[in-house]
Amino acid sequence: MAGKRISSPEGLEQLRKGILSKRDPNKLIVSICTMSVCGQSRGSVDVCKRFKDEIRHAGLENKVDIRETGCQGFCEREPVVIIFPDGLYYVNVKPDDVPEIISTTLVKRGLVERLLYTDPTTGKKGAKESDIPFYKNQMRIVFGNNRYINPRYIDDYIALGGYSALSKALFQMTPEEVLEEIKKSNLRGRGGGGFPTGIKWETTKNAPGEPKYVIVNCDEGDPGAYMDRSLMEGNPHSVLEGLIIGAYAIGSQEGFIYVRQEYPIAYENTIQAIKQAEEYGFLGENILGSGFDFKVKVHLGAGAFVSGESTALMSAIEGRVGEPKLKYIHTAVSGVKGRPSCLNNVETWANVPPIINKGAMWFNSIGTDGSKGSKIFSLVGKVNNTGLVEVPMGMTLRQLIYDIGGGIPQGKRFKAVQTGGPSGGVIPEQYLDTPIDFDELTKLGSMMGSGGTVVMDEDTCMADTARYFISFCCEESCGKCIPCREGLRTLREILTDICEGKGQEGDIEAIEDIAAVMQDASLCALGTTAANPALTTLKYFRDEYQAHIREKRCPAKSCKALTSYYIDPEKCTACMICFKNCPTEAIHGGKNIVHWIEQEKCIKCNTCFEVCPPRFSAVRRISGEPLPPPPAPGTKVIREKKR
């Protein structure tokens, strides 16, 4: 492949022109997300295969291209099919819809109305991304190119201007100027901490010792978060380009990409991206003829959440157990093999090429005083439009959840949003107008984190939420230091007891005592932040904890041990729906006979509550009060006579 190597900036531009000249801008392109595990799990691969078969069958191979992409964001509606150049947007496409799309849209350029997105609140249909509120309010600086790129095909990235930032950095800027530009951009680390990226780069650059390393942290593992995976799967070259630029600025010739083991497509796409970048000479010796050398290795993680912590990650790269080390010298100064090592998150690196291309001034024009640019969030939980969204900093949580997320399903009431994953905390309704900003979220006791955003509605119990996140960290703690290991173990038991109605007076104080010591004394950031979910739920929902402990009542009627299901005999119309759906046959009654639940058999799976038609609403959840007696066996339904 020696012939492919590009040895000058002009060569790159020629290559780009060559790629573009072979592409007819009016040619139809069917873009489908098949390179993301979430798209795949919703059947996108089958849809894509059907497209390939049907297009061949119809003899349209020369008129239509299929572009297999990574995540396009609107995961809720996958499989999504976007048809370019018009940008028509079809949602929830099934393989059997494919022939109609081909005959109606690809051949006649018409619309398949039934596959268009329908706004659940307004009922309005949208034919293009720009008509859909989920997309309309986003600003996709780093994530927007996913839909145009087959991540296994470097030419797609180059066609969109890829590696032009690298070329600009290498030929028009000194390393110092690149560093200065990143510093001026005020880019802050997207992995969670929000540390100024330029300062980190500068620290590594100025630290004594050679070689210096640059590292991509793709050990994302927060529950419900998949920003880094989707970038690595869908646009690996953007991360790679950022990394090479960073290496140039810092003076590093060697880098690592740490990809967690559970991300097979991200791993595979990264390997492919590196191979293709090497072939073109964007990696390796004398990059683009500039004299700058840089190589990168991929390190596959071994399944530990804590390996995302900088000292642990570097231990893992060295081939040792991925657990945090006692260190008061920053890894930027002493990291891999004791050498200066600059570790940034996937999204942070991906922000570098646009900053170099468009300048720090442009980047500074987006966001708040303290937080510039955009941020990707995985919007999940009790929200209508779940998916990956990228928004400018400064947007409020309310805009994120309501304007983009489309609000809470089934008209339920918003209760809280968990930001920052297990290290973050919950934010209640009264703070929904808080702007998305590193410092503002920290002030509320939560944090920006890497972008996991779990929306919770009125049916979510806050003590149970804390129990969930604490359990997660308990399983993921390395177990090295006592505050984290034993603190999490004890917190988990106390919270489990509270949720099971076995809480005692003094438990709240014990939680606060343990949490304070974990924050102060744990060895690494996993431990110092792990109690945040417990602390924030206590801060904002203390009365819920007290209800569990004192009244043995779960206000959200969610904790199974404290909640019973009851069918209101006055409202039951003996429709048999719950009767038939109950998995344990705990519901008695029959045709025209009022139904009732045998409590001993009930496993509180919530099925009866969900299936009871809203016009009857006969199933009730009861917590903290005595259960009314069931109707006398065989009680008949009294129906109003039809006129």
Added chain:
Amino acid sequence: MTITLQIDGKEVKAREGMTVLEAAKEAGIKIPTLCYLDKVKPYGACRICSVEVERKGRVRIVASCGYPVEQGLVVRTRSPRVDRIRKVIIELVAPTAMVDGEVAGEIKKLAKEYNANIRRFKSRFRAKPTRCILCGQCVRYCDEVVGEHAIGFVGRGIERRAAFFPEKARACLTCQACFDLCPTGKIPSETDFVVFDGFSVDDYLAGKL
């Protein structure tokens, strides 16, 4: 190079590269430790040696066994915040370390000194007490001083255990250096000195540890 710092209001001279714990020790100021061992590298697992340090007006808690001395650093080895940390750490670790409902040795002494209620979280401790606080003195001494690597850590989080590697443990017959190091006395009392039955990696994998 000599560095001057202040520990508990007292001017202390230290050499560059020393930790706060070492400097305090030389100055006759006692900071409690559970995992510290002067022959091996600092490890920072027990966090009992946590102290308050003040630097440029900013106060933070650090593990004194790993924090390097600095010119002008102000250290407080006792404060309400530090005492609370030590008290709660003892309370948290006591249920694991207990034998017949009592703790012994250094943990007992510290419980008294910091007014820790060793039974505070006992009802919440539902695992089998291992009598091991995972201080790692045995593991690190065997690795760094003896060089045999006969005992190591296995598992993660609350499943973390120290366990012998039987094929390596032949050297233990004549060494047994870790027997005296163990702060809870688990190693000498639970090993049979020969095959480490019930204390090996195999036992861990079989779910017996």
